[in-house]
Amino acid sequence: MSQIQMLRADPMVLARRQAIVSALSRAVSQGAVITGDTGLRAFETDALTAYRAVPLAAVLPQTTAEVSRVLKFCNENSIKVVARGAGTSLSGGALPLEDCIVLGLSRMNRVLDVNFADRTATVEAGITNLGISNAVAQARFFYAPDPSSQLACTIGGNIAMNSGGAHCLKYGVTANNVLKLKMVLMDGEIVELGGDYLDGQGYDLLGFAVGSEGQFGVVTEATVRILRQAEAARPLLIGFPSAEAAGGCVAAIVADGLIPVAIEFMDKLAIQVCGDFAKAGYPRDAEAMLIVEVEGSERDIEEQIARVTEIAGRFDPTTIQISQSEEQSAAIWKGRKAAFGAVGRISDFYCMDGVIPLGKQAGVLKQVGKVGEKYGLKILNIFHAGDGNLHPLILYNANDGREKVAAEECGAELLKLCVDAGGCLTGEHGVGIEKRELMRYQYTEADLIQQMRVKAAFDPQWLLNPGKVFPLDLQDRFMAGAQ
Amino acid sequence: MADVFMPRNEEELAGFLTDAHAGRNPLEICGFRSKREAGRPLNASAVISAAKLSGITLYEPKELVISAKAGTPLYEVEAALAGQNQELAFEPADLCRIYGGDALSASVGAVAAMNISGPRRILRGAARDNMLGLRAVNGEGSPIKSGGRVMKNVTGVDLVRGLSGSWGTLSVFTEVTFKVMPKAPESRTVIFLALSDEAAVGVMSAAMGTPYEVSGTIHLHGELAGRLSDQEIAPARTALTALRLEGAPRSLGSRVERLRRELAPFGGTYELDPQRSKDFWADIRSLSFLSANFDRPLWRIATAPSKAPLIVRALSVFFEVNAAYEWSGGLLWLELPPSSDASATEVRRVLAEFDADSMLMRAPRAVRAGVEVFHPLPFTKMKIVQALKNAFDPAGILNPGRMYEGV
Known part of the structure; x- marks a missing residue:
């Protein structure tokens, strides 16, 4: 794809590449600055692979102090910075610029503290989403937001995009599950937003920062809520003769006052492609399918399944399969969670x-x-x-x-x-470069200018992840001081 | 008495704010003025009340969403929801006990502007977590919106969460959209008596660490328990620790049983039946365990639960402390004896040892004028706060000084 305009690189910055690399190398430990063409290829794109740009250099810091030194240097020398977790953004959120440095957080991936009494975990930003749940699983706790890329994506990226997942109907999105951030501002200052507690009084800086797409600061550590796992969970598959019937069933379930932990929809093509891939036993004759997951005690589960089954019955289901074992449940979810991989095999x-x-x-x-x-x-x-x-x-x-x-x-x-229809452009992937120019369709110019002013309150020089989120001409005008 | 301006719509408000911006006229922002005695005292030349920005603008029970203009009384929203067997899951606390007024005088705008949540916050999130959309007018008179009416929305900078809890200092809210949930059919409450603060926090945290979905926890010192309306509980004036579970009657019973079994090592318990349980938590939601004496300083401390008893113990060295521990200890209400600075010096000195947030919720006006009411901010954070104020209200006309001097 080639329709989205890329920012033009500043030749003056490109010309200073050698000097910049030397200075960065002094700011971080040995081996943390990647400069070779081969090495930089790994950073030229994210999961929106149609767009690429090789950055000046990539820096892989290991401490908050290193991040602070790198940002301070870049700020003083007006060098743009694009922070990166695992590079799984589907909206081009981590797409570099030719005249930027990529700040990769992948080496900062430790669990710093787990507190089961207070139900919190403090981790470095480069840990994977699933890494947090794995670290607390033995005590039967978990970290709730579960984007499909949770094996690979980092908590830092989740915070930048305010990621969701399949289970946020019950547990909320990233913003509802983060208590505290350690964030380095562009001038190198280190701030803590939020605290080891719920809801302090004062401006909700944490609320502004989560979902800011790497434009406000670089998060190096996060304290997140961890929750006790439900006693048990069980998915059921319901096949329908039409997409309308499946949609009607969803509305009826919610209207009945049932809030299942997840309700996932697939159409006929998805059923075939994903079902075949995961050998999940999806109903191939159905035009549409729902995966409804309920959880709680054995008795809760039975009650909820009975109600869901009863409601589904009103919509002429072609099949209702209730998972009978852990293996079946895993297969059902595998088909859903591996959807991108499965579709990628055919097109x-x-x-x-x-x-x-x-x-x-x-x-x-x-x-x-x-x-x-x-x-x-x-x-x-x-x-x-x-x-x-x-x-x-x-x-x-x-x-x-x-x-x-x-x-x-x-x-x-x-x-x-x-x-x-009364909805929005993005529910969990973020705006990135992809939907930047569509923002005017959802917001007025006054709305967008207000958002940009908030961005500038954190990053006045507009050096962090520029060219994302806001329409380019508005960014240009804003930076020219018109606002 | 300053003039009170009650805009009837967003355009009128925008026009008024545009003029006030040009004239740099400081304004007090309010709904029904029931929380005037909250925050730092301010001097305004005029008052803007949202009282006439009233009415539910959208309610789709099947989509779990409700929108109301900012001046809509909270009770009106709650009554509409109750009609469909739904509710605001975060159970906003009623602050009349702290500031006076009656339960009819809270507006949805205030709930959003102060991020007011109640007992169920620990299970279902805060007001800010249940806010889906916001319309407001900034300090230059420019109408802005953020979010919308859908459950998930990451389109652009999150002004909804960002503006929650900004106390009318960044913009004047005109409409708020909330996510709503089905009403819990029934509740039961498990009660422990005479536990020490440490043991109580231990019980509450252990309960939150079970899979039984505890939806409310509180621990009250004896004097505070004595103010509850349950006549079997109050007269004993004994420290009390309560845990709430909610759900459909059949599964609820078995969850309560298992919870009690698991918590047996902490001591004997008894259970409140559904009606008493309901009344008990209505009491907690309206903070009726707090003193209604307006001269009595009241502090709100947000902390990691495990640190809460340590904070109370450290403060008890200086004076007698009456404490309530909500949110499994994560929210402390502290009643302290009256003093010239509401004991701000001691509170802040003690909290310096902990990563906690303090706010002086109630004290006489003269006291609030002389101390930092909101938790003091380090220099770097104060710089961000000032930059944000400048981004929304560059002339500094909206509730100036209500939160921080110069903001």
């Missing part, structure tokens, strides 16, 4: 992330199909139905230039559909 795809009000699902899904037909592209629908977070995967051929452009245009139209 290139472009993953969208719009959100719509719960009552609008059936109508919007129909329109999604029509938009796909208009562009001559197949769209596979997988989404978090419990919270209205759609993930249409647009299938296309990356080697066909015209199809690439069509996929991008198709994606933009789908996101506008979500906004028109």
Whole structure:
């Protein structure tokens, strides 16, 4: 894809590359500055792989003090900085610029403290999402937000994007599960936002910072809430003769006062592709399928399954399969969580992330199909139905230039559909470079200027992750001092 | 008495603020003025009340979402939700006990602006976690919106959470959208008596570490327990520790049983039946365990639960402390004897040893004028706070000085 404009590199900065690298090498321990072409290839893109740029250098610090020295140097020399966790952003959030340095947090991946009495864990920003849950699993605790990339993605990236996952219907998103951040500001100052406690009084700096897409500061440590695992959890699969029936069932479950821990939707194409991949036993004859997971004690689970089954019965289900074992449950979730990998085996795809009000699902899904037909592209629908977070995967051929452009245009139209339905452009992937120019569709210019002023309150020189989130012309105007 | 301006819509408010910005006229921002005696005293030339920005603008029970204009009385929102068997899961505390007024005088704008949560916060998140969208007008008179009406939204900078708890110093809210939840059908309460503070926090933390979904915890010193309305509990004036579970009757019973079994090592318990349990937590939500004596300084301390008893013990060296531990110890209410600085010196000296947040919730006006009401900020954080104030309200007209001097 090539429609999104990349920022032009500053030749003056490029010309100083050698001097910058030498200075950075003095600021961090040996081996922490990556400069060779081969080494830098690893940092040229994230999971929005259609866009690439090789940065000036990548720095892999091991301490907050190193991060502080690097940022202070970059601030004094007006060098842009793009922070990076595992590089799994689907919106180009960690995409570098040719005249920036990438600050990779992957070497800061330790668990610093676990406190089961207070139910908190303090970790470095480069630890993986699943790494936190693994560190506390023996005591039957876990860290709740669970993005599909949780094996690879880092807590630092989750904080930057305010990541969600399949289970946030009950447990909330990253912002609801983070208590304290250690953040290094662009001038090298180290601040702590939040505390070892819930809700202090005073400005909610933590609230501003979570989801700021690496534009406010570089998070090096986080204290997160850990929760006791439910006694047990059990998914059930329900097949439906139409997407409308599945959508109606979701609305009826929620309206009944049942809040399952997760409700996932898949359409026919997704059922086939993901079911085959995971050997999950998905109902191939169904037009749409829900994975509904309930949890609690054995008795709670039985009661909830009985109610879900009863409600589903009103929507002509083609099949209802209740998981009978840990293995079956794992297979059911494997098909869902490995969806990207499974789809990637059959086609290139472009993953969208719009959100719509719960009552609008059936109508919007129909329109999604029509938009796909208009562009001559197949769209596979997988989404978090419990919270209205759609993930249409647009299938296309990356080697066909015209199809690439069509996929991008198709994606933009789908996101506008979500906004028109009363929803938003992104539920958990973030804006990045991908949806930057669409921001005007959801917000007025006054809204965006206010957001940019908040960004500038943290990073007045606009050196952290520039070119993301806000429309480029607005950023230019803002930086020219027009606001 | 300053003039009170009650805009009828966002445009009127925007026009008024544009003028006030140009004239640099300091304004007091309020709903029904029931919390005027909160924060630092301020001198304003006029008052803006959201009282006429009133009414529920959207309620979709099947989508679990409600929007209301900022001046809508909280009870009106709660009544609409109750009609559909739903509720605000964060159970906003009623602050009348602290500031006077009656339960009818809280607005949804105040709930958002002060981030007011209640007992169920520990299970279902705070007000800020249940806020989906916000409309407001900033200090230049520019209407802004953030978030929306959907459950997940990471589109741009999160002004919804950011503005929660900003006490009207960054913008004037005009509409708030909340996520709502089905009402819990029934509750039961398990009570321990006469536990030490350390043991009580131990019990509450152990309970929160079980998989039984404890939805409320409190530990009250004897004098505070004596103010509750339950006539079997109050007269004994004995320290009391309570744990709440909620759910459908059948599964609830078995969860309560297992919780009691697991916590047996902490001592004997008894149980409140559903009606008493409901009344008990209504009492906790309205903070009726606190003294209604307005001269009695009241502190709110947010801390890691395990540190709460240490803080109380350290302060008890200086004076008699009446303490309530909510949120399994993470939220401390401290009643201290009256003094010229509401004991701010001792409180802050003790808290310097802990990573905790303190706010002087109640003290006579003259006292609040002379001490830092909100927790003092280190220099670097104060710089961010000032930069944010400047980003929303560059002329400094909105509730100036309500939180910090010069902000």
